[in-house]
Amino acid sequence: MARSMPKRYRSSRARSHSSWRSLRLEYKLKKIFRRVSLALIVVFAVFLTLGAIYIWNFFAEPFASASSTFQKAGSWDGETTFNLLWLQAQDSSVLAFNPTQNSFTVVNLPVESKSVSDSEDGLQAAALEASxxxxxxxxxYVLVGEQGLEDLRQIFPMAREIKDYFSLSSVLRLPGVWQVAREHFQTSLDFAEIFRVLWYLAQVRSDKxxxxxxxxxxLEDTALLDRKLAPFLRDEKLFLEHLRVQVLNGSGKPGLAFQAARLIKNLGGEVIRADNFERQDLIRGYLLLDSSGSYTARRLSQIFGVFDSRPPRTGSESRADITLVLGIENAR
Known part of the structure; x- marks a missing residue:
């Protein structure tokens, strides 16, 4: 008769077999868990990608068909002064974003905009007139339809003044505002500028x-008008540089140098002379200056679309730090 295995050995062997099965089961569970986790990650990535595409289309599409030939030197960088013409029904305003003062100002114009065409030429003409x-x-510019205004009133039923539109709770209404913009707004802003405008407004203090x-x-008294608007529209960076600017008109368009000089003064610049250039058939203007590294030179280049710079000559041009020579293409 075969001798039976001692009980303690049988128990040890059973425990070893049970541990092996437990390890195999744990290994299988971990393998299944890894596969499920990988699958969930893939599904999440797909949904995240689709969501990103949807959000991009939601925010970018509204203004994809807006007029894109509005005359401007480039996209707003969020650091310089930036003025938008707001056209709605029979009213018009200028929205002044001034990062150099960390301020936002709405200037209501006493001029009806009902005759403004929504064509590019009409909007361009309206912007030039406001300027x-x-x-x-x-x-x-931002052109708002009548229905768009009504929808905005429903989104902001308690708004009584301009500051009410920029409270912390307004952030929650942003999707609704954007949906209205999709249907009833037309603008020259690109997607980056829209984002910077919204981001800027979210950071402006209510007292600014x-x-x-x-x-x-x-409007009939330009000197008084300029003094009234200067505290809101002045570019503090340009003002603090205190560079002397001379403006010369080579376009053949009467009064262009004085219009440009007024604009530069209102920005805070120091204009020492505004006159005609020696030529009156200049197509493209330029800057005369020792160095193009100043903030003032950069702003003049952006505003007037003058991208060529040359060293100054002797005579009146040498008395100015910067001479702005305007041609036909630079007539605003």
């Missing part, structure tokens, strides 16, 4: 938001 009236550059109402009589 001429206020003596300040207009960098873009102002509303300025202009009367028809004030």
């Amino acid at each position: 001429r009236l206020l003596g300040t550059p207009i960098d873009g 938001i102002d509303l300025v109402n202009l009367s028809p009589e004030l």
